[in-house]
Amino acid sequence: MIPVTEFQNFSSVQNPQFRVLKPWWDVFTDYLCIAMLMMGVFGCSIQLTQDKISCLPSHVSSTPPEEVQCRGVTDVSGNKSLWESNTAKNQSMTSREMFGRKNHLDIHQYIFVNNYCYEKAVHWYGKYFPYLVVIHTVMFMVASSFWFKFPGTSSKIELFVAVLGKCFNSPWTTRTISEVSEDHGEERVVIWKRNTASSESSPNESPTTEDEAEHLFRSASVKSNTEKKVPEPAPSLLDKKEGEEAKALFEKVKKFRTHVEEADLLYTMYVLQTSIKMVKFAVITIYSAVLVPNIQVVIQCAVPKELTGYSVYCCNHVKAHFFSKLAYSYICFVGVYGLLCVYTLYWVFHRPLKIYSFETVRLETGINDIPDVKNDFAFLLHLCDQYDALYSKRFAMFLSEVSESRLQQLNLNNEWTVDKVRQRMSHNASERLELHLLMLPGLPDTIFEIPEVESLKLELMSDITIPGSISQLSLLQELSLIHCPAKLQLAALNHLQEHLKVLHLTFERPEQIPPWMYTLQGLKELHLTGPLTHELSKNASLDPLSELKSLQVLTLHSHLNKIPQSVGDVGGWLQRLAIRNEGTALRSFHSIKKLTSLTSLELRSCALERIPNAVLGLTNLEELDLKENKLMTVEEILSLQHCRQLVTLRLWHNNILYIPENINKLLFLETLNLSWNKLRTVPISLFYCTRLRHLNLSHNQLTSLPPEIGTLQSLQYLSVASNSLDSLPDELFFCKRLKGLILTENNLTSLSPRVSNLTRLVRLELKGNRLEYLPLELRDCCLLKLSGLVVEERLFDLLPSDIRRQMSDT
DSSP, X not given: OOOHHHHHHHHSOSOGGGGGGOOHHHHHHHHHHHHHHHHHHHHHHHHHHSOOEEEEEOSOXXXXXXXXXXXXXXXXXXXXXXXXXXXXXXXXXXXXXXXXXOSOOOHHHHHHHHHHHHHHTSOHHHXXXXXXXXXXXXXXXXXXXXXXXXXXXXXXXXXXXHHHHHHHHOHHHHHHHHHHHHHHHHHHHHHHHHHHHHTTTOTTSOOOOHHHHHHHHHHHHHHHHHTSSSOOOOOOOOOHHHHHHHHHHHHHHHHXXXXXXXXXXXXXXXXXXXXXXXXXXXXXHHHHHHHXXXXXXXXXXXXXXXXXXOSEEEEEETTHHHHHHHHHHHHHHHHHHHHHHHHHHHHHHHSOTTEEOOHHHHHHHOOTTOOOEEHHHHHHHHHHHHHOXXXXXXXXXXXXXXXXXXXXXXXXXXXXXXXXXXXXEEXXXXXXXXXXXXXXXXXXXXXXXXXXXOEEEEESOOSEEXXXXXXXXXXXXXXXXXXXXXXXXXXXXXXXXXXXXXXXXXXXXXXXXXXXXGGOXXXXXXXXXXXXXXXXXXXXXXXXXXXXXXXXXEEEESOOSBOOHHHHTTTTTOOEEEEEOTTOOOOBOGGGGGOXXXXXXXXXXXXXXXXXXXXXTOTTOOEEEOOSSOOSXXXXXXXXXXXXXXXXXXXXXXXXXXXXXXXXXXXXXXXXXXXXXXXXXXXXXXGGOTTOOEEEOOSSOOOOOOGGGGGOTTXXXXXXXXXXXXXXXXXXXXXXXXXXEEOOSXXXXXXOGGGGGOTTOOEEEOTTSOOSOOOGGGGGOTTOOGGGEEOOHHHHHTSOHHHHHHHSOO
16 A cells, blocks of 8 residues: 555645645645545555456356346346346246356356456446546646646746745744834733723722733733744844845845736636636546446356357456445545635635735734735735735735835844944044945944044935934034935934034935925035036925025035025025036126125136126125136236235136236235146236235246245245246245245256245255255254155255254154
């Protein structure tokens, strides 16, 4: 006998985890198939181990064969033979002479007759019935596993079952459900306590203590857990490895949902499989019911007379009675199988299996963003519910973006420890202690455990939410969001409104400017970098800038054709405006006229060909920077004399050919940067600006400096690098307050010994000239050290050892 386990292995699919996709009716049909297969195997074993048929001569030879009936036996229908009905007639018959042997046929003749009659007289259904049962049952089993093995569905089913099993056993699922259960439990306790407090005044109700409330809550929790088919594992903390595995599961679920939710192949194949089983049931039932009566116990058999002397034999089909009962039992099993197929089709077509709603799960867990699914995805989940609805509930945790965000946050906290975060801290250009985080999926909670952070820079981080715990950063004053759309919780917004002073915002579209920016009443500096235009959409308008009453510095790094009107609305308190236009021509400056309090203006890369007239009316202007424009002349400098507070003028990186003589009208000028132009000479009138402390004439085409440069007694920094100077006027060394003298990349052949007059000199750059030696008078420059001397090493080595020792940094 074949063991039952072999039948089970044969009838089941290869992966035992597929049981989650086998509803109770499919499991029942599998057991029916096992029973029918055992029935067929048992019949086959009897067929092979016992005699098939026994035959005896039926009558005397003179009786015509067609009139002979088997005597003394009963056929399968229960009718008595003619022998019993005509006993009296047969007793009166006289014996007649027999042909051949009169009695006791040879054993070989009986064997021959038995085999001959079995092949000729027994109906084929009676002979092969057990084998048909085995074949039909195997066909039923194949049909039951059809959709598991079909090439178009097997891979999707295997992937779904694998992902489903991992989601079910994932520690993240257990953690999420446990947290939700605890939250709901606490809510129920609070509600119960409120109801108890409200009912204390009722005399019919007995008061209940808090301990009793907690006891009732525990009892309810235990009851709800015992009702579940699969026990919930104990909640545990996720380590780094488990967090990464859960993260990979989220990605797998997304990919599976993308490939499966838009198709209905699995649903179609399941319907086709059930329909095939229905057709087989109908065919087998009909032809079996028709052919079962042909299984007879008594059979007549005609044998050639010359072989044994008898022409008719009466044969007994030994197993006919057993096979007849077995056949009727088999038909009953097939009937039950067919009823299950009918129920399956009713379930498939009666219920909306192409849509699956997680409404119950959303209510139980409080995670409201779990999406409903459709088509094959929905059908698979409906099948899982027939096995255990807990699978769908735990699987739903990996469809929620909220759950995924929580996991990302947990993984971030595991990866970014406090020590690792501290390694990303440094001082920025504003000398604030800055924490720079780049390309992270979220904000680690550990950054809020470093209270000394003064500047927070977030770069290339998508859709983050700044939590209220940012209030722990009591020293935070500066926030930079570089391509990092961010939302704020209410507590975080309240904290930033009071403490944030500087905001840097870089965006790709004007719509990404966060509306909460305009509520930062304490903001003093705002730096915007992105595609701003003067015709902004309603949702991306800069009009609310007027609400920033404390704003003092505004930087717009964009491609503007004209200055937005909203900039003029903050003119009453704005002190510094910087527009960096990346080469786009800025043509309209009407809004600048309203900036009456402006002290610093930067118009960089605005394709200016002349100094705008609107700038000349800013009487409070102290600093003007026109870097990287197309200025060739600056005749408007005369009008700048009305800006009596102007102390810094930067006209660098232009195409200026000459400086007008009336530059001497800028009596209060202290810093002048004319580097990277095309100047060939410097007007003498420039040196009448006696308050100049910083003068940069580098990267021009100067061949000489006028002696009048000695009148600049306040000069502290002078750069004439990258020109064509052959010599320096001795009057230069009368500028005794010089601290920095940059002479690199010229044609100087010597340095005057008068350099000894520059006793405050701390930086001297001579590299790239034609010097043959350095003057010994450098020893008188007491503050000049080796780190501040930029010169060829060979020239320095020519100095006496005492001078070199004096200039050493140690």
